[in-house]
Amino acid sequence: MRLRPALIGNPDYTRLWFGQAVSSVGDAVFSTTLVLWVATVLAEGRSWGPQAVSGVVLATSAAVFFVGPLAGVFVDRWDKRRTMLGTEVLRGGLVAALTAVSFLPVEDLPAGVWLALIYLTVLVLNAAGQFFTPARFAVIADMITGDADRARAAGIAQATAQTAWIVGPPLAAPLLFTVGLQWALLFNALSYLVSYLAIRTVDVRPGKTAASSPTKAERPGLVKEFRxxxxxxxxxxxxxxxxxxxxxxxxxxxxxxxxxxxxxxxxxxxxxxxxxxxxxxxxxxxxxxxxxxxxxxxxxxxxxxxxxxxxxxxxxxxxxxxxxxxxxxxxxxxxxxxxxxxxxxxxxxxxxxxxxxxxxxxxxxxxxxxxxxxxxxxxxxxxxxxxxxxxxxxxxxxxxxxxxxxxxxxxxxxxxxxxxxxxxxxxxxxxxxxxxxxxxxxxxxxxxxx
Structure with a gap:
């Protein structure tokens, strides 16, 4: 039986999948690390510890509910590949900035400041994800045709996400408690770099995923497009x-x-x-x-x-x-x-x-x-x-x-x-x-x- 060199016979999809696989593991490590750090370091012994951890979940949900619906309008307007690249630059840069701040001793900043930085980072990361996900959906839709192959691509994506959450959390605790918060965060920042480089190699010809997008003069306006x-x-x-x-x-x-x-x-x-x-x-x-x-x-x-x-x-x-x-x-x-x-x-x-x-x-x-x-x-x-x-x-x-x-x-x-x-x-x-x-x-x- 001859091994296929690419997933679903498409090398562009394979490269895109590889970048997202690495990024998904990084996200799993990042999310688990933040919860562990807030619960066991920042809020250790504090009565408000559970509420502090729940704030991470609320920040994620806020991005999904308030940014997600409007993000689709812009994704339909913009070049999909550039949208994906831009979100990876934003997310990688933001996590890198948080990594730099995390080198400060915990006691140098009030707990409220730490929590504000974490919540803001999580909010912006997930808000950027609301642009990335539909853009990636549109790119893959153009790459892959046919129900069977599209279902296979969706299956591979789900299997990858499941695997990331099996592999990522066990990595988070050793990284946090042996090398520190900074290196666990840096791992996620580097995972966005890998995703960015993988997207750069994907062959999406100019206009290929935005051929039907209207010109700026023809657009009816944000609210009308959303409606x-x-x-x-x-x-x-x-x-x-x-x-x-x-x-x-x-x-x-x-x-x-x-x-x-x-x-x-x-x-x-x-x-x-x-x-x-x-x-x-x-x-x-x-x-x-x-x-x-x-x-x-x-x-x-x-x-x-x-x-x-x-x-x-x-x-x-x-x-x-x-x-x-x-x-x-x-x-x-x-x-x-x-x-x-x-x-x-x-x-x-x-x-x-x-x-x-x-x-x-x-x-x-x-x-x-x-x-x-x-x-x-x-x-x-x-x-x-x-x-x-x-x-x-x-x-x-x-x-x-x-x-x-x-x-x-x-x-x-x-x-x-x-x-x-x-x-x-x-x-x-x-x-x-x-x-x-x-x-x-x-x-x-x-x-x-x-």
């Missing part, structure tokens, strides 16, 4: 269906992320030390699902992969809720994550097929923040139900006992199953998802599947 993008999304029943399915798919993942540790110690009667193995099963299942998604999409198509994935994942989540032994739970959790990752991967070619080139940045800038928001709200809702709404819930049906956490998991699984049934009929075939090209302006073009 046009949102309007296109809302009027596309296909895109709305995709978003709805993604939001529902977050039910299981969001509930697990919040309550799985309590499920492990309560329902599975396992020690807290074993909880990490559930996280490991999730990571490995994500990698496996991402890597096989391209083959499955090639075999049965993106639409079938999506609705079958929802059905299978929902059934497995219900099955997971009934587990009482740790080995069986680890196995079922791994199996649950595989179809969840596969259907997320399969949605990439569907999203691309339903979105004209001139709207890609804005569609991505709407899709991902809403998905992120739904994940957060689901996690909050699951925590509230387990801690308050269903805290004292207990019941039995046919000799099968139910408690609050396993009930939340089971109901989430049933909702995911219903979403699979809905997807079976709501998602049209590939031909219906493909945008119709005509000579009308973008605002008057067809708005999605009928």
């Amino acid at each position: 046009a993008g949102v309007g296109f999304f809302v009027r596309s029943r296909f895109l709305v269906a995709l978003l709805l399915l993604t939001v529902i798919g977050q039910l299981g993942v969001g509930a697990l992320s919040t309550l799985n540790v309590f499920f492990a110690t309560g329902n599975l009667h396992a020690s807290a030390q074993l909880y990490g193995y559930l996280g490991m099963a999730t990571g490995i299942g994500g990698i496996a699902g991402a890597l096989v998604a391209g083959r499955v999409v090639e075999w049965i198509g993106a639409k079938r992969t999506t609705w079958i994935g929802l059905l299978v994942a929902g059934v497995l989540l219900v099955l997971y809720s009934r587990q009482t032994g740790f080995p069986g739970a680890v196995t079922v959790l791994f199996l649950f994550i595989v179809p969840i990752t596969m259907l997320n991967t399969a949605m990439a070619p569907l999203l691309l097929a339903a979105t004209p080139q001139e709207f890609r940045g804005r569609v991505v800038a709407v899709f991902y923040p809403v998905t992120r928001l739904s994940s957060m709200l689901t996690a909050v809702l699951a925590g509230w139900l387990a801690g308050s709404g269903l805290r004292d819930f207990a019941g039995s049906v046919g000799g099968v006992r139910f408690g609050p956490i396993d009930t939340i998991f089971a109901v989430s699984g049933l909702v995911v199953v219903l979403a699979g049934v809905y997807a079976r009929f709501a998602l049209p075939g590939p031909a219906a998802a493909e945008p119709i090209a005509d000579d009308r302006p973008a605002e008057a073009a067809p708005k999605g599947a009928p």
Whole structure:
């Protein structure tokens, strides 16, 4: 069997992937290092330690929700390759600046100043990421054609991200506690340099990814362009269906992320030390699902992969809720994550097929923040139900006992199953998802599947 010299047979994509793989590991090290440093050094023994750590998460979310939707307008206007290069310069320079400041002794600056510097850095890094992600999405869309290869590319990206978060956090603690905060931060700054150099080598001909962008004189204005993008999304029943399915798919993942540790110690009667193995099963299942998604999409198509994935994942989540032994739970959790990752991967070619080139940045800038928001709200809702709404819930049906956490998991699984049934009929075939090209302006073009 001859080894292919490039991922998906495309050397440009391979170089772009390599740069992002290194950058993803750097981001994982950076995020973990900041949380560890704030919790164990800056806020050690302080009552406000948990709030200080939560500020890092809030800074990340603020960038996604407030910058993300508008970023898509600019990405659709600008040259995609230059946008990616510019964001890497900004992010690398910002982390390098924080690295230089971190050489100061901790006591030389008040804790509030340190936190302000960290929150500002995290906010700007993630704000720049809101420009980078849709630009990269558009570049890859032009590099890769065909549902199977696009799903394979999305699968490789997801597998890489999962691997980065398996490799990165274990690296962060030794770097922080053996060589210090400065060198852990420097690692991330250098990772942006690697990404920048990789993007520079990608062959994106001038205008290749911005051929349909209007000239400055023809642009209707920022607000109108933003409204046009949102309007296109809302009027596309296909895109709305995709978003709805993604939001529902977050039910299981969001509930697990919040309550799985309590499920492990309560329902599975396992020690807290074993909880990490559930996280490991999730990571490995994500990698496996991402890597096989391209083959499955090639075999049965993106639409079938999506609705079958929802059905299978929902059934497995219900099955997971009934587990009482740790080995069986680890196995079922791994199996649950595989179809969840596969259907997320399969949605990439569907999203691309339903979105004209001139709207890609804005569609991505709407899709991902809403998905992120739904994940957060689901996690909050699951925590509230387990801690308050269903805290004292207990019941039995046919000799099968139910408690609050396993009930939340089971109901989430049933909702995911219903979403699979809905997807079976709501998602049209590939031909219906493909945008119709005509000579009308973008605002008057067809708005999605009928």
